Amino acid sequence: xxxxxxxxxxxxxxxxxxxxxxxxxxxxxxxVSAEVGGLDITPSGKVAICLHDxxxxxxxxxxGKWTQFAEGLHDPLGLYAKADDELVIMQRPELTRLRDxxxxxxxxxxxxxxxxxxxxxxxxxxxxxxxxDKDGNYFISLNCASSGAGVxxxxxxxxxxxxxxxxxxxxxxxxxxxxxxxxxxxITPWAYGFRSPDxxxxxxxxxxxxxxxxxDWLGSSKLFLVKRGAFHxxxxxxxxxxxxxxxxxxxxxxxxxxxxxxATVIFPHGTMANSPTQMLEIPANFGVFGGQLLVGEMNTARxxxxxxxxxxxxxxxxxxxxxxxxGLAKGDHRFAFDADGTLWIGMTTRGYWVGDNGLKRxxxxxxxxxxxxxxxxxxxxxxxxxxxxxxxxxxTAEHFAFECYRYAYHEKYGSPQMDKQTVTVKKLTLSDxxxxxxxxxxxxxxxxxxxxxxxxxxxxxxxxVMNPIVCYTLNKLRNE
Numbered sequence: 001x002x003x004x005x006x007x008x009x010x011x012x013x014x015x016x017x018x019x020x021x022x023x024x025x026x027x028x029x030x031x032v033s034a035e036v037g038g039l040d041i042t043p044s045g046k047v048a049i050c051l052h053d054x055x056x057x058x059x060x061x062x063x064g065k066w067t068q069f070a071e072g073l074h075d076p077l078g079l080y081a082k083a084d085d086e087l088v089i090m091q092r093p094e095l096t097r098l099r100d101x102x103x104x105x106x107x108x109x110x111x112x113x114x115x116x117x118x119x120x121x122x123x124x125x126x127x128x129x130x131x132x133d134k135d136g137n138y139f140i141s142l143n144c145a146s147s148g149a150g151v152x153x154x155x156x157x158x159x160x161x162x163x164x165x166x167x168x169x170x171x172x173x174x175x176x177x178x179x180x181x182x183x184x185x186x187i188t189p190w191a192y193g194f195r196s197p198d199x200x201x202x203x204x205x206x207x208x209x210x211x212x213x214x215x216d217w218l219g220s221s222k223l224f225l226v227k228r229g230a231f232h233x234x235x236x237x238x239x240x241x242x243x244x245x246x247x248x249x250x251x252x253x254x255x256x257x258x259x260x261x262x263a264t265v266i267f268p269h270g271t272m273a274n275s276p277t278q279m280l281e282i283p284a285n286f287g288v289f290g291g292q293l294l295v296g297e298m299n300t301a302r303x304x305x306x307x308x309x310x311x312x313x314x315x316x317x318x319x320x321x322x323x324x325x326x327g328l329a330k331g332d333h334r335f336a337f338d339a340d341g342t343l344w345i346g347m348t349t350r351g352y353w354v355g356d357n358g359l360k361r362x363x364x365x366x367x368x369x370x371x372x373x374x375x376x377x378x379x380x381x382x383x384x385x386x387x388x389x390x391x392x393x394x395x396t397a398e399h400f401a402f403e404c405y406r407y408a409y410h411e412k413y414g415s416p417q418m419d420k421q422t423v424t425v426k427k428l429t430l431s432d433x434x435x436x437x438x439x440x441x442x443x444x445x446x447x448x449x450x451x452x453x454x455x456x457x458x459x460x461x462x463x464x465v466m467n468p469i470v471c472y473t474l475n476k477l478r479n480e
Contacts, residue, residue: 020287020369020466023327026359029057029066034357036346038079038089039334047336047344049359050076050089056098056107059359061338070098070107077198078129078334080138090129090140093119093156095181113138114185118172120145120159121152124196125175131200131208138181139190141197141210144168144236145175160239165247167216167413168195169236176237178210178226192241193232193260194224198333199278203293207315211276211295214269217256219407219415221276222263223295223306225315233260233409249411257409265306265317266407266449266473267295269414272319274299277333279306285341287364288373288387294322296332296345299354301325303332303362309376311476318375318472323362331355369466370459375452377478381426381441382450389434389460397425399457400439404448404474423450434460446477 028034035052042048047059054073059066078090085100094115098107119125122145129140147167155172163171170176176195180188195218199211208226212218217234224232231238235248235256267273277296284290293306302324308317334346343362349355374385402423408415427440454468
């Protein structure tokens with residue numbers, strides 16, 4: 001079946017006082033519940049989306065037309081547009097290739113790439129991806145099951161009912177894992193220790209990143225630079241790792257803590273993100289933040305930006321808001337940039353959550369906001385680079401307020417901010433061009449989030465900083 005409908009757009013300005021971004025709302029097909037699970041740009045520049053109810057639609061920005069490409073899929077939560085006539089979609093039970101062989105605009109061939117992972121029927125066993133590497137391999141991430149519901153009578157894969165342990169659990173293969181899937185469907189277990197890894201993607205350097213949501217064993221939501229064979233913190237998936245014996249919760253938090261890989265960036269709960277979604281790299285034609293990472297957020301009408309920092313061989317970094325409200329809506333779930341640098345956003349309520357449905361388009365207007373452009377760790381503080389020169393009267397230690405805190409690694413759901421303290425700005429030096437501030441702090445210690453609030457810091461022309469809160473995850477101190 002092929003359906004074609006027209007779409008109208010409603011233009012909104014992101015911020016009337018600092019219009020760095022323009023947000024358009026795209027009208028979706030009438031009668032369709034546009035809960036977007038996956039989104040990508042086809043080679044010809046069209047926008048392909050898959051919806052939670054199993055439909056797949058393609059939008060042509062040039063004509064404003066929607067075309068239905070497929071229907072009948074099972075809770076698809078990711079889409080890769082390999083060609084205009086070939087989409088790869090992550091359904092709950094399998095990774096599927098959809099092809100339009102007769103070129104009528106609708107898929108007529110559905111091929112299973114892989115279904116080589118377990119399912120119990122638990123409602124929380126979502127499946128995400130695919131992210132695609134330079135060799136054409138697919139990477140998918142699998143949710144753990146939740147103790148908030150049981151399992152079904154019919155299951156798939158090796159089943160261990162005694163591993164139904166803890167709030168989140170993995171009693172069929174590869175729950176809580178990232179899998180590499182070759183183009184011919186062969187799987188390679190890649191990394192583990194994930195709870196709800198909704199966002200999976202590569203940057204232009206080939207680094208694989210994942211976002212994971214706050215919950216048991218995650219004091220706050222996180223972004224991980226994924227390392228092959230590494231344990232990333234949530235213990236449920238340990239049962240499928242080579243050589244592991246017993247049950248994960250038989251291990252102490254101290255022992256598990258020593259085993260885990262630290263998050264690259266922590267998103268402070270309530271301050272930055274409560275439910276981060278997809279990440280992707282910002283292109284050079286989307287303003288001055290090219291090369292940094294964009295991350296979505298379910299619970300707030302917000303886009304985040306991640307500024308990475310390499311410290312003695314370890315990647316860590318800071319997060320800051322890219323855009324708040326300004327025409328956005330909640331439920332910002334899936335993203336793609338087109339060749340012109342336009343950002344496309346697919347939204348979802350996930351049936352019962354706090355988000356919205358639909359499709360939005362965000363364009364950089366060319367008006368660069370005053371914001372923190374980079375945050376780099378030094379031996380005794382931070383080097384902060386701004387997008388524009390600062391007013392030297394407000395670029396003083398009194399206007400740069402730091403505090404630090406940490407989150408507990410424990411079985412409980414989430415964590416308060418612990419060991420919180422004010423950090424003294426001992427010295428602030430402004431560069432000759434007034435764009436870089438070198439701050440010396442006391443104390444400086446690893447294992448803490450350093451939160452900076454810029455209090456009435458202004459640019460040389462009097463404008464305010466667009467996003468004045470920045471949070472740096474300090475896993476490792478700089479020795480050089």
